[in-house]
Amino acid sequence: MKNDDQFSDFKEHSVAEFFKKNRQMLGFSGKVRSLTTIVHEYVTNSLDAAEEAKILCDVTIKLEELDKETGHYKITAEDNGSGIPENLMGKALGQMLAGTKFHRYIQQRGQQGIGAAGVTMYSQITTGKTTKVTSGYRGKIIEAKLNIDFKTNKANVEILSKEEGDWHGLIIETEVKDVKYDKSVSGVYEYLKRTAIANPHTQITFIDPNNEVHIFPRSIEKIPPKPEEVKPHPLGMATNDLMDFAHRDVNKTLNQFFFETFSRMSNSKVKELRELLPHINFKKDPKKLEWSEADDIIRAFQKIKWIAPSVDGIYPIGEEQIRTSMINILEPEFLAVIERKPKIYRGGIPFIVEVGLGYGGNSGRNSSGDVSSSDVMRFGNRAPLLFDAGGCAINESVKSVDWKRYGLKSMKDAPITLMINISSVHIPYTGAGKQAIAMEQEIVDEVRFGIMEAARKMQAHIQSVVKTKERIHKKKAILRYIHQVSEDLSYLSNIASFEIENLLSKLIEEKYDTKKDEKELEEAMQNGGITNGEN
Numbered sequence: 160m161k162n163d164d165q166f167s168d169f170k171e172h173s174v175a176e177f178f179k180k181n182r183q184m185l186g187f188s189g190k191v192r193s194l195t196t197i198v199h200e201y202v203t204n205s206l207d208a209a210e211e212a213k214i215l216c217d218v219t220i221k222l223e224e225l226d227k228e229t230g231h232y233k234i235t236a237e238d239n240g241s242g243i244p245e246n247l248m249g250k251a252l253g254q255m256l257a258g259t260k261f262h263r264y265i266q267q268r269g270q271q272g273i274g275a276a277g278v279t280m281y282s283q284i285t286t287g288k289t290t291k292v293t294s295g296y297r298g299k300i301i302e303a304k305l306n307i308d309f310k311t312n313k314a315n316v317e318i319l320s321k322e323e324g325d326w327h328g329l330i331i332e333t334e335v336k337d338v339k340y341d342k343s344v345s346g347v348y349e350y351l352k353r354t355a356i357a358n359p360h361t362q363i364t365f366i367d368p369n370n371e372v373h374i375f376p377r378s379i380e381k382i383p384p385k386p387e388e389v390k391p392h393p394l395g396m397a398t399n400d401l402m403d404f405a406h407r408d409v410n411k412t413l414n415q416f417f418f419e420t421f422s423r424m425s426n427s428k429v430k431e432l433r434e435l436l437p438h439i440n441f442k443k444d445p446k447k448l449e450w451s452e453a454d455d456i457i458r459a460f461q462k463i464k465w466i467a468p469s470v471d472g473i474y475p476i477g478e479e480q481i482r483t484s485m486i487n488i489l490e491p492e493f494l495a496v497i498e499r500k501p502k503i504y505r506g507g508i509p510f511i512v513e514v515g516l517g518y519g520g521n522s523g524r525n526s527s528g529d530v531s532s533s534d535v536m537r538f539g540n541r542a543p544l545l546f547d548a549g550g551c552a553i554n555e556s557v558k559s560v561d562w563k564r565y566g567l568k569s570m571k572d573a574p575i576t577l578m579i580n581i582s583s584v585h586i587p588y589t590g591a592g593k594q595a596i597a598m599e600q601e602i603v604d605e606v607r608f609g610i611m612e613a614a615r616k617m618q619a620h621i622q623s624v625v626k627t628k629e630r631i632h633k634k635k636a637i638l639r640y641i642h643q644v645s646e647d648l649s650y651l652s653n654i655a656s657f658e659i660e661n662l663l664s665k666l667i668e669e670k671y672d673t674k675k676d677e678k679e680l681e682e683a684m685q686n687g688g689i690t691n692g693e694n
Contacts, residue, residue, distance in 0.1 A: 173255075173309065173310060173311060173312040174255045174312055175254075175255050175276075175280065175307055175308075175309045175310075175311075175312040176309045176310065176312075178255060178277065178280060179280060179284060179309050182277075182280070182281060182284070184590055184592065185274075185277040185280075185281075185592055186199075186277075186546070186592030186593075186594060187277075187281050190230055190337060190338050190339035191338075191339050191340075191341055191343060191345050191346055192345060192546055193281070193335070193337065193338045194222075194232065194234075194335075194338035194339060194340060194346075194347060195345060195346060195347050195350050195545060195546075196278075196592065197234055197278050197281070197333075197335065197338070198220055198234070198236070198347050198350060198351070199274075199350060199542065199543075200274035200275055200277065200278050201220070201234075201236035201275065201278065201331060202218055202220065202236070202350075202351070202354060202363075203274065203542050204274060204275055205218045205236065205238035205240055205329070206218070206354075206358060206361060206541075208238070208240035208241055208329070209238060209239065209240040209241070209361075210382065210383055210385065211241070211385060212240060212241035213382055213385060214239060214240060214241070214382070215360060215361075215362075215377065215380065215382055216238060216239065216240065216358075216360070216361045216362070217238065217239045217361070217362045217364075218236070218237070218238050218361065218362070218363050218364070219235075219236070219237040219238075219363075219364040219365075219366070220234070220235070220236055220347070220351065220363070220364070220365050220366070221234070221235040221236075221237075221365075221366040222234060222340055222347065222366065222367055222368045223235075223368060224340070224368040225334070226336075229336050229337070230336055230337045230338045230339050231286070231334065231335075231336045232334070232335055232336075232338055232340070232368070233332065233333070233334050234331075234332070234333050234334070234335065235330065235331070235332050236329075236330070236331045237328065237329070237330045237331075238328050238329055239327065239328040240327070240328055240329060241296065241327060241328075242294040242295045242296030242297075242327050242328055242329050243292075243294045243296060243329060244294075244296050244297070245294075245296075245299070245301050245303075245318070245321075248292060248294060248301070248303060248305070248314075248316060249305055249313070249314030249315075249316040250314065251275065251276075252275045252276060252279055252290065252292060252305060252314065252331070253276055253279050253290075253305045253306065253307045253313075253314025253315070253316070254276055254307070254312055254313060254314050255276050255277075255280075255312050274593075275331075276307065276314075278290075278333060278335075279305065279306065279307055279314075279333070280307055280309075281335055282333040282334060282335050283306050283307060285335050285336040285337055286334045286335060286336055288333075288334050289304040289305060289306045289317075290304065290305055290306065290331060290332070290333040291303075291304050291331070291332040291333070292304070292305065292329070292330070292331055292332075293329070293330040294328075294329050294330075295324060295326040295327040295328050295329070296327065297327075298323060298324065298325065299321060299322070299323060299324070300321070300322050300323070300324040300326060301318065301320070301321050302318070302319040302320045302321075303316055303317060303318050303319055304316075304317050304319060305317070340367065340368050344524075344545070345545050345546065347365070347367075348365065348367070348373065349543075349545065350543055350545055351363050351365050351373075351375060352375060353536060353538070353543035353545075354375075354541075354542070354543055355375035355484075356484040356485075356488060356536075356578070357476055357484070357538050357541040357542070357543070357580060358476075358541050359377065359378040359379045359480050359483065359484055360377060360379050360380070360381060360382055360383060361377060362374070362375065362376055362377040363375040378483060378484070378487070379480065379483075383474050384474055387471040387472050388472055389422060389468075389469050389471055389472035389473075389509070389584060390420060390421055390422040390469075391404075391420070391421060391422065391508065392421065392422050392423060392465070392468040392469075392503050392508075392509060393421050393422075393423065393424060393460045393463075393465060394460060394461070394465055394468075394503055395503040395504055395505050395508065395601075396457060396460060397457065397505060398450065398453045398454050398457050401448075401453045401456060401457060402448065402450065402453050404416075404420055404445075405445040405446065405448040405453070406445070406446050406448070408420065408445040408446065410445060411444065412441065412442045412443065412444070412445070413439070413440075413441045413442070413443055413445055413448070414429055414441045414442065416445040417429050417432065422468060422469045423465050423466045423468070423469070428463060428465075429441070431463050432456070432459055432463070435459040435462060435463075436452075436455055436456065436459055438455075439452050439455065439456070467500065467501055468501055468502075468503050468509035469509065470501045470509060470511065472509070472584045473501070473509060473510070473511055473582050473583060473584060474582065475498060475511045475513050475580065475582045476513055476538075476541060476580055476582075477498075478496045478498055478513075481496045481513060481515045481578060481580075482494060482496050482515070485515050485517050485576070485578060488521070489517045489520050489521045489522050489576055490520040490521050491517035491518055491519055491520040491521070491522045491576070492518055492519025492520050492522075492624075493516075493517070493518040493519055493616075493617055493620045493621075494515065494516065494517050494518075495514075495515070495516045495612075495613040495616040495617060496513070496514070496515045496516075496613075497513065497514040497515075497516075497609045497612045497613045498511065498512075498513050499511060499512040499513070499514075499605050499608065499609050502601055502605050503601065504587070504599045504600075504601040504602055505599065505601075508583060508584060508585050508587075509583065509584065510581055510582060510583035510586075510601075510602065510605070511581070511582045511583070512579070512580070512581055512602070512605040512606050512609045513578075513579070513580045513581075513582070513609070514577065514578070514579050514606070514609035514610055514612070514613050515576075515577070515578035515579075515613075516575065516576075516577055516578075516610070516613035516614065516616075516617055517575065517576040517577075517578075518573075518574060518575055518617050518620070518621070519574050520574075522534070522574050522575055522576040523573065523574040523575055523576060532571055532572060533570055533571055533572070533573050533574075533575040533576070533577070534575070534576045534577070535548070535553070535554065535557055535576075535577045535579070536576065536577065536578045536579070537551060537553045537554070537579055537596075538578070538579065538580035538581070539580070539581055539586045539588070539593065539596060540580075540581070540582055540583065540586055541580065541582075542593075544593075544594050544595065544596070545594065546592070546594040546595070547589065547590075547592070547594040547595035548595070549595075550589055550595045550598075551589075551594075551595035551596050552595075552596040552597060552598050552599065552602050552603050552606065553579050553581070553596060553606055555598060555603060556579075556603050556606035556607040556610060557570075557577060557579075557606075557610060559603075559607055560607060560610050560611060560614065562614070564614075564618075565614040565615065565617060565618040565621075566617070566618045566621045566622065577610065579606060579609070579610075581596060581602065581606070587599055587602070633671065634667060634671035637667055637671075638664075638667065641660060641663050641664065641667070642660060644659075644663065645657070645659040645660035645663060
């Protein structure tokens with residue numbers, strides 16, 4: 160009887176209750192970080208919605224400080240996207256793990272369907288207030304307020320008004336406490352600046368608590384291509400993944416299942432599989448696939464030569480966009496931009512790594528006009544990652560590079576800015592806060608290779624500049640003594656000193672072409688070092 164008592168208090172809990180108790184898992188830990196997380200969730204949703212609707216996105220973020228002592232702020236986020244239909248408003252903004260993102264193999268900044276609902280939760284538990292929403296969707300403008308029923312993980316939505324109108328977009332107004340605004344590298348301003356760097360097609364307006372307006376203007380008028388939903392690639396699949404796909408498949412045979420489920424799976428590839436696995440009946444129902452058979456199929460996948468994964472579902476920032484952004488902001492002495500070829504990591508998920516390396520100019524973090532350290536700017540699907548750098552695959556890749564091989568005594572103290580973006584249909588974040596990327600070996604390797612490729616170009620530039628400077632300085636040093644040497648030689652040879660000086664000057668000019676050296680140095684410092692992955 161006593162053993163039964165230990166289960167008397169056994170209860171089920173909703174995911175909303177779980178995150179209410181563990182809000183730090185969503186990024187709500189620390190006053191500055193919490194405020195940046197809120198802005199991050201709203202901005203990424205706005206960008207995703209606008210791009211999917213093929214709209215050039217305009218985002219406005221306004222912060223109002225209501226009470227400094229309690230960290231009480233009102234946050235207004237407005238965009239010109241497609242808006243949200245009335246029947247989905249509650250699920251999109253007030254229900255955990257509901258949305259259009261988690262179940263699809265398609266690149267988006269958000270992934271789990273938690274972000275905006277997480278902000279509604281944080282507002283509710285810190286102020287007790289509802290979140291106000293105005294949505295313009297397909298000719299209807301709806302105002303509502305909502306909160307979350309934590310026990311059921313459902314939204315309570317109260318419609319305030321409905322009217323006809325042409326405006327489309329979304330306005331969210333919410334109040335939170337226990338947050339703080341500052342201009343640190345982890346703050347809202349820096350987050351929005353980095354978002355603008357990685358999304359040059361977007362215009363961002365930021366109204367800070369001092370009512371100062373900061374505009375990050377759109378630099379290109381081209382909407383990124385809409386990513387397409389893709390199928391998983393056979394390489395990188397695990398046995399459990401294959402079993403999950405097979406047991407929920409609607410096809411009648413394994414032959415059809417392979418052809419319909421995976422990318423790069425042609426009839427000839429299915430034939431290769433059959434030849435490698437004669438003991439498996441490819442006419443059987445996929446739902447009847449056994450674990451041992453799935454194990455054999457995974458091993459067979461490794462023996463087949465596959466075409467690279469499709470990147471139809473991925474759109475990186477682009478070399479030209481990265482170059483334009485970094486030149487405009489950093490004015491570097493040297494810049495290399497590398498876009499690696501598509502790769503896959505576990506589960507057959509494709510990804511692309513981009514690296515921008517700026518050296519000199521305004522690169523690195525400056526302190527009182529002097530460069531004090533390098534700067535690593537991390538991005539996942541164009542969204543800045545400002546926190547949890549210590550456990551991120553990007554940072555570990557940077558640290559694994561031997562920078563001395565590339566002409567730097569210490570990367571930490573060098574005037575370098577590294578901009579690294581990983582684009583994928585599914586970024587393997589370490590937590591629901593989406594601020595660090597997991598240590599998937601394939602991702603670590605690709606980031607490292609991209610950095611090393613850019614660093615080799617930087618090394619060639621540094622060596623060229625140093626060599627040219629040495630030639631110029633050597634010539635100047637020799638010219639300082641030419642007059643005295645000419646007079647001494649004149650005394651010994653009875654030849655006029657001006658004749659000797661003219662002769663020596665001519666010999667020095669032939670050996671050290673100052674105009675050519677200075678021109679090469681100027682070009683290298685201004686634009687000669689600006690390169691891309693093809694040069």
